Amino acid sequence: MVKTTTSTPPGHVNLRMLAEHLELSQTTVSLVLNNSPSAKSIPEETRKRVMEAAERLNYRPNYFARSLRQSRSMSVGVLAPDLSEGYFTSVMSGVVQELTAAHYFFFTACHDWNRELIERYPRMLVERAVDGFLLLNTPADHIDLPVPVVAISAHSRVENVTNIVLDHHSAVIQALRHLYDLGHRRIAFMRGPRAIPDSEFRWESIQEVARELGLKIDPSCVIRIDTAGWSMKTGYHPMAPEIGYKPMQALLEKNRDFTAIFCFNDIAAIGAIRALKDAGCAVPEDVSVVGFDDIVSAAYTTPSLTTVRQPLMEMGKRGAQVLLERIANRNQEFPAEITMAPELVVRESTGPATVRRKL
Amino acid sequence: MVKTTTSTPPGHVNLRMLAEHLELSQTTVSLVLNNSPSAKSIPEETRKRVMEAAERLNYRPNYFARSLRQSRSMSVGVLAPDLSEGYFTSVMSGVVQELTAAHYFFFTACHDWNRELIERYPRMLVERAVDGFLLLNTPADHIDLPVPVVAISAHSRVENVTNIVLDHHSAVIQALRHLYDLGHRRIAFMRGPRAIPDSEFRWESIQEVARELGLKIDPSCVIRIDTAGWSMKTGYHPMAPEIGYKPMQALLEKNRDFTAIFCFNDIAAIGAIRALKDAGCAVPEDVSVVGFDDIVSAAYTTPSLTTVRQPLMEMGKRGAQVLLERIANRNQEFPAEITMAPELVVRESTGPATVRRKL
DNA sequence: CCTTGCATGTAAATCGTGTTACAAATTCCA
DNA sequence: TGGAATTTGTAACACGATTTACATGCAAGG
Secondary structure (H helix, E strand, O other): OOOOOOOOOOOOOOHHHHHHHHOOOHHHHHHHHOOOHHHOOOOHHHHHHHHHHHHHOOOOOOHHHHHHHHOOOOEEEEEEOOOOOOHHHHHHHHHHHHHHHOOOEEEEEEOOOOHHHHHHHHHHHHHOOOOOEEEEOOOOOOOOOOOOEEEEOOOOOOOOEEEEEEOHHHHHHHHHHHHHHOOOOOEEEEEOOOOOHHHHHHHHHHHHHHHHHOOOOOHHHEEEOOOOOOOOOOOOOOOOOHHHHHHHHHHHHHOOOOOEEEOOOHHHHHHHHHHHHHOOOOOOOOOEEEEEEOOHHHHOOOOOOEEEEOOHHHHHHHHHHHHHHHHHOOOOOOOOEEEEOOEEEOOOOOOOOOOOOOO | OOOOOOOOOOOOOOHHHHHHHHOOOHHHHHHHHOOOHHHOOOOHHHHHHHHHHHHHOOOOOOHHHHHHHHOOOOEEEEEEOOOOOOHHHHHHHHHHHHHHHOOOEEEEEEOOOOHHHHHHHHHHHHHOOOOOEEEEOOOOOOOOOOOOEEEEOOOOOOOOEEEEEEOHHHHHHHHHHHHHHOOOOOEEEEEOOOOOHHHHHHHHHHHHHHHHHOOOOOHHHEEEOOOOOOOOOOOOOOOOOHHHHHHHHHHHHHOOOOOEEEOOOHHHHHHHHHHHHHOOOOOOOOOEEEEEEOOHHHHOOOOOOEEEEOOHHHHHHHHHHHHHHHHHOOOOOOOOEEEEOOEEEOOOOOOOOOOOOOO
16 A cells, blocks of 8 residues: 655655756756856846746745755744733734744744743754744843844843833833822832843832932832742733732732822733722722833723833834844844833823822 | 854754764664664663763754654644734633643744735745644634644634634523523624634524524624724734724614623723723613623723633643644544533623613 | 856755664574 | 574665856857
8 A cells, every 4th residue: 555645745846856847957946046146147048947937836945954054944932921911912913013024933932930941942942943032021141042132121231132122211200200290299119020121120210210209109108019829830821910909909908098009010000900999999089000011901991091101012023123134134233222212191090199088 | 264153053063973972873873862663772881872972962953954854843833813912812821831841832823814824824834844733713714734733713614623612602692691681681792703713603603592582683783893904014903992992882873772782702892891981881780791701801800891701721722732632643533623611700791781761 | 279268057065864774793593 | 504583783865955166068369
């Protein structure tokens, strides 16, 4: 009995077959198809024959053979904490546009904040010969890779890494100025988890801007998103609003002496609003809430979210552009940091500070 | 002058170098490392030497050479409409768990409902020798692929495709029964976009169940999510709540004679609630809203969403399991369809039907 | 007549691994 | 002791495209 399932699809034609069909050598055909510089001596007539035959026989160069030879894969690795709502989704929508246009595909790897995975996945992807890396919200400090790396929302000054960062100072100024102008003086803060690179930078900007505005930060009004227990293995979705609900609830139990809260991101803000509501606080009448990111849902929640818009899609787009640029011209200079401008979007979750009765 | 930049990283050791170092042939080394059956004659002593040297020299087989030879890639292709909030994110969280555990990576391609891309991307990924496909929410009718395919939330009876589907009949019974028991008799429906495979199946179940319950469906109370204008190229995020906001708004302008609405998904429900609120209708006092999916945000919106929980993560998990199973045993029987059970989650967006004044 | 240059290509090496077919040495056994 | 079987390995090819180095024929120029 004959094997009926061949590994290559039946009609699949390779370079040798194409060359035989044309009664030319593989070299000639290859040179023409790749429009190689040393093919300039090949007459137009032959070129045309080759192109037509390739088209007609539906010739597709074997991806692995080609990659083996050129040692490049036309694909990049994307390293992210998780496939969370909001951040990942928004950034990637920009990334996808650019990569697709350049005929690049991408591998996604989720490290789930696991230190070991943050180091292992890049190595595994290098073995798969990705041409470059896109790091989303992932510390790049201890990563040493033989290919270009672009880190979005990270701040590591590492050779070989281009950082795409937000102007946090400007972001914080806009948010706090807005609250200040509404009369808020006692503002609570929900800091981001330690693992996220932006967290510390944002917090430093907050302290700085608070000083500039003459705002006192009451340590008992500062809470922090806790990543303990985050794990995809448990099936727990890491970026659920719960991350904001819990700390908000904890804060409300010990201290209600604030009229506004500045949350680390929109997801957490949605959770925080829910916690406020469950505790009998109206938003924005009793407490104003400011989020961060401006995810797509932010405009549709009730109340809709006042938030600092991070141009996530543009950051993804820009990041991918730079990466592709760096891949194409490996030995060229490249920017070490690109700063993007945030923009405050005022919606319903903030309002004038009112003198409240002690709840 | 000597080339200083070699294509392979300096310390990178290949099979030849490893063999030379061991003073053995490449064959022997290869046989041992792959634990090939014809290697059983190689003495334990030699095996051990080989393994140790490979470990010590940190030998990594070249991915392309290996794939070229074996024509398999240890990666699968994921085809989805977009990287939307909710659906994609939830399903993929399950998929990632399984693939990662099996040392598989995946390419993601977004077809954006473009017919041509739905056919082209699979071909491109086949060229990259993915070992199988996972189709998310994507029609598989006209796809003919030489590798195993698992379609999640599609209903195409195509040879070679395993479908992971929800029991829509059960889902609709639970939702409509719930509304019926709350006294609702005039129920509006927001149908899904034509492009999404689930849309028609869901709608058929709705008509069927409505008959069973003796509910009349008023055609003027049936609206439909419109995909016209969805496009990633425009930067418009396809799965924004806006998809529900607009049709709801349109419905309210011409007809307010209903006390509940059953939305195609949670994202649309969030948009619909917003539209209701903007039109002066309270949820659930004036209109009850039922969503579909139970995305992570559903529990945190205001009001929180009554919705039919689709076990998206489990569907992704199960889909990936089946795919890996099929890849491992190519010639084996496999299930053509796997049905998952939905579950109604009652929250705040539904309440008793009240006799309302004509608005 | 001999060299040079150009046009038009081709043979063969290369990338790194997996695998088939075979060789040399040793042991076994009647 | 001669032949078969087993052990221990190796040479060489396949995978499919790219690329270097070289070949051939022909015209021009000295």
